[in-house]
Amino acid sequence: MRIDVLGAVRAFHDDGSPVGLGGPRHREVLARLVAAEGRMVTTDTLVDDLWTDPPARAVGALRTFVAALRRALEPDRPPRDPPRVLVTEGPGYALRLPREDVDVHRFQDALARARHHPDAVTGLGTELAAWRGPAYADVTGSEWARRERTRLEELRLEGVELRARILLDSGEGAGLVAELGAHVAEHPWREPAWGLLARALHRAGRQADALATLRRARAMLVDRLGLDPGADLQRLETDILNGYVPAERTRTAWTGPGARLGPRTTVDLARTLALAGGDALVHSRRDRLAAVRAAERTGDPALTARIIGAYDVPALWSRADDPEQCRTVVATAERTLTALGPDGPADLVARLLATVAVETRSADASATELTRARQAARQAEALARDLGDPALLAFALDGVFLHSFARPGLATVRDGIGAEILDLATRYGLPNFAVLGRLVRLQSASALGDLDAATTHAEAAEQLAATTEAPLVPVLTGWFRARVTAARSTGPGGPTAATAAAHYRTAEDSLRTAGMPGLHRGLFPLALLGLRLLHDRPAPTDPHLDWGPYRPWTLPLVLLAENRAEEARAALATAPEPPPDHMQEALWCLTAHAAAHLGERATAARAVAALRDARGEHAGAASGLLTLGPVARFLAEAEACAGTGEPG
Structure with missing residues (x-):
């Protein structure tokens, strides 16, 4: 059969x-x-x-x-x-x-x-x-x-290019023009495909079209990404101008030890695309994974390490947009570390360790994975300091930052990490990490309730974004300004709650197409809930709201707002402990609030123990995107419920 x-x-x-x-x-x-x-x-x-x-x-x-x-x-x-x-x-x-x-x-x-x-x-x-x-x-x-679809599609694309290359190397392939033209149109970031199409056109006697194809490739790379074509495409253009295209010069490096062009070029493109947001960000993840898989297939661990480590895109959020892809990259990095062995090149080892830390996002990982990631972050940091490599150290510190949410109340620690990233980036000309440093400090100041300092960092980040063409930054700072409006809506003469809600809605509209589902899902409903809590109002009960990953902690309050106390009690009993991420203070405060309203002393006591060190911070504000108000307010009602409190 x-x-x-x-x-x-x-x-x-x-x-x-x-x-x-x-x-x-x-x-x-x-x-x-x-x-x-x-x-x-x-x-x-x-x-x-x-x-x-x-x-x-x-x-x-x-x-x-x-x-x-x-x-x-x-x-x-x-x-x-x-x-x-x-x-x-x-x-x-x-x-x-x-x-x-x-x-x-x-x-x-x-x-x-x-x-x-x-x-x-x-x-x-x-x-x-x-x-x-x-x-x-x-x-x-x-x-x-x-x-499986993703893996097999990458193999199919490799097969299309491998077949074309073999036919062209053997003197055939003039009939590949239509096939390769469609391939390039569908996958324009695969630089080796452009070279194959140009070769096929040249083989068909269409030298002018071959050169025009290479010019199109150059225009796309330079105009849209600010990158020059790789050395192989440049040599191919020279060869076609001279009327001679030797096969050995156009072999790309998707297979075989000693690979040079293919995966590296693709990951460089992906790195640039990742900073653009939207569809470009989505494509960058796909292309990055394709490059990593292609590199590992060469059997060359040093090449694989360089490809993995080249994608040192700053990461700010502790929940991944594509958790499965992150796990795939981490697994490949771990295999490559094993292949390099204990005596592998320190810079490659450090980049692999930093990648393990950055790609293992705290909101999505198991306890074992988190332990490994924190260890990897510190090892990468130590190696980078020993090597005296500022760019590598900034990347390693990004991993340290992403794992600095071990417990509530660590905003000051994160501010120190952000300050060092910003200092490195300023002194050594690392603009993308300068943006990261500003945003980390914005989040930390927001968590500590210092809105003036946070606003200064937001404005500086926006100025940097204007020169580095990082369109995601205004999306994040737009959310921060909505968070400021919400906080000030409780003061005399401040904006109304309706105005604050409108600001959150505008910020939500800008985030919807930003290509960051790990950040987007559930954020707007959580912001609205925070706004209602600031004004002592019950949770929103609109059934169309998608609470995303925050549903276990918001459901008890939604049920309470619907006067379904026993169901709220059952939901509170099954809510897990909040993950160690940007929102952990917020989720613990929601737990404390629900426990206090339901008279659940044991749960209130757990919330008190978790939140005690965060008494001076603001719930949810570590995100820099929203606020539920001072942690102290939620802590006080939980202490009253649990029968605990500050000594008199």
């Missing part, structure tokens, strides 16, 4: 007749086993992959799906004979089919052969042509499928 997943999931019997696979869950089980490439997948893993919130009888449902698939895949199997295709193995299931009977496995094997044996290019072309759409196209909403 045959199974295809490069497009919608489908299966065929030996005679070519289609296999009736059943409903979406049946196809997803089969697809997940295909993705395991013959390895056993445990029942627990399958349940977690199939359901975000598994039902009580998930294991039973899974067994039903497996039984139905077995009947469909082996309709003639006698009842007492064991399955031969979808087998039970240990605590799970595995798919037992020859690799040539599964399209995705055939494709991966053809790509691997072509990497080492150019004569295998025909087979690679055949498998590329067999793609019918995105892999696992009809498995929607599943994280495992999204990861």
